[in-house]
Amino acid sequence: MTSAPQHELNQLAGLAFAKGHGTGNDFVLVDDPRGEITIGVSAVAALCDRHQGIGGDGLIRAVRSDSIPEGAAILSADERAEWFMDYRNGDGSIAEMCGNGVRVFVDFxxxxxxxxxxxxxxxxIGTRAGVKQVARTxxxxxxxxxxxxxxxPEAAQEKAIDSLVQTRGLDVNRPALSVSMGNPHxxxxxxxxDELKELDLTHIPSVRPVPPQGTNVEFVVPSEPLVxxxxxxxxxxxxxxxxxETQSxxxxACAAVVATRRWAAGDGPDQHQADEWNVQVPGGTVVVKFIPSPDGREHVELSGPAQIVARGVIAGA
Incomplete structure (x- = not known):
């Protein structure tokens, strides 16, 4: 009997792909300029399966913005966004944005x-979280x-916490702060x-209240000294x-810095006003900076490496 992943891969026989990563956050990439390739939820999951597929934290399809409805909407707001990053999580679900993924997307x-x-x-670049500017460094x-x-926002402003989180490796619920970077964290x-190492993230952490679209959960250890x-x-x-769990x-990382800076605000102005942060993740280091913006809202810049590591073609059975 053919396994479910193999059946889905058979349907994609002959499809060219690349594999890339940004600090260990890895992706299967497909080049589809005219939006002609259909890859359903189960097919995405099969491609991203680490045992019976290619393996990846998600799938990125490179498509011209004028070829799909989401991209056309982006073009109406910014005609420079010729390319759209169609990103799916490893289970096939749609994700609004991926900071590591968009770097790998541009490299692709x-x-x-x-x-x-x-x-x-x-x-x-067009994404489901709006237009993003990506500079080469x-x-x-x-x-x-x-x-x-x-x-x-109301709870966060008042208490600097708004949720409780429980996961394996923690003996009690821990207070948390939820931050949106276009997607929820x-x-x-x-x-x-030691607490960070002992976490078992093979199971989904429990978050109460959970943001309406679900949430990514970051566990952070501030350095000593923090700044x-x-x-x-x-x-x-x-x-x-x-x-x-992903390596990055x-x-x-951006949300973790926002929350850490908010918590540190009571420890003195030097802590709160740090505009550049190094974030150490299992796959390496990314840099987060706070930058002023003409729209009057504080923006966050994320920088780090991106690399295409392999290319291939789906063989099928």
Whole structure:
């Protein structure tokens, strides 16, 4: 009997793909400029299956914005957004945005010959979380992730916590703060690295109240001291909605810094005003910066590496 993943892969026989990652957050990438390839939920899950498929935290389809409805809506707002990142979680569900994924997406567009991007120049990309500007740097790419906001603003402003989280490896519920980076995140502060290492993130953490669209959950350990020479430092592990634990999460790193900075505000102005942060994740390090914006809202910039590591064709049975 043919397994379910193998059946789905058979339907995609002959499909060319690439494999890429940003600090260990890995993706299957498909080039589909005219939006002609249909990859359903179960087919995405089969491709991302780490045992019977290619393996990945998600699937990224590169499509011209004018070829799909979501992209056409983006073009009406910004005609520069020629390319749209159609991103799915590893279980096939739709995700609004992925900070590591958009860097890998731009690297893929360059590798495919669709765009050229000199160091210091930026490319406008359409996503389900709106338009993103991605600049090429000496060490990869920097993404203007746009403004951050609290998921539950009234509770967050008053208490700096708005949720309780329970997961395996923690003996009691822990207070948390939910932050939106275009997609939802719930951030939990831990006491030390030992607590971080002991977490069992093979199961979905319990979050109460849970944001309306579900949530990614970040577990964070602040460094001691938190800020050195004007730069903040934290370590993080993450359970991603629709995926499980990943080696990195770009939007999660941004949310973790927002929450940490909010918690540290009571410890003195130097803590609160750090504008650059190093976030250590299992797959490496990403950098989060707070930047001013003409729209008057504080934006977050995420920078880090991106790499295409393999190419292939789905064989089928």
């Amino acid at each position: 567009l360059i590798a495919q010959g669709h765009v050229t991007l000199e160091h210091g120049d930026a490319l406008t 000496d060490n990869g790419y920097a993404v203007d992730m746009g403004p951050w906001e609290f998921v539950f 719930t951030v939990v502060a831990l006491a030390d690295d 050195t020479d004007g730069v903040g430092n934290i370590s993080m592990r993450v359970h991603e909605r629709g995926v499980g 999460c770009g939007t999660g």
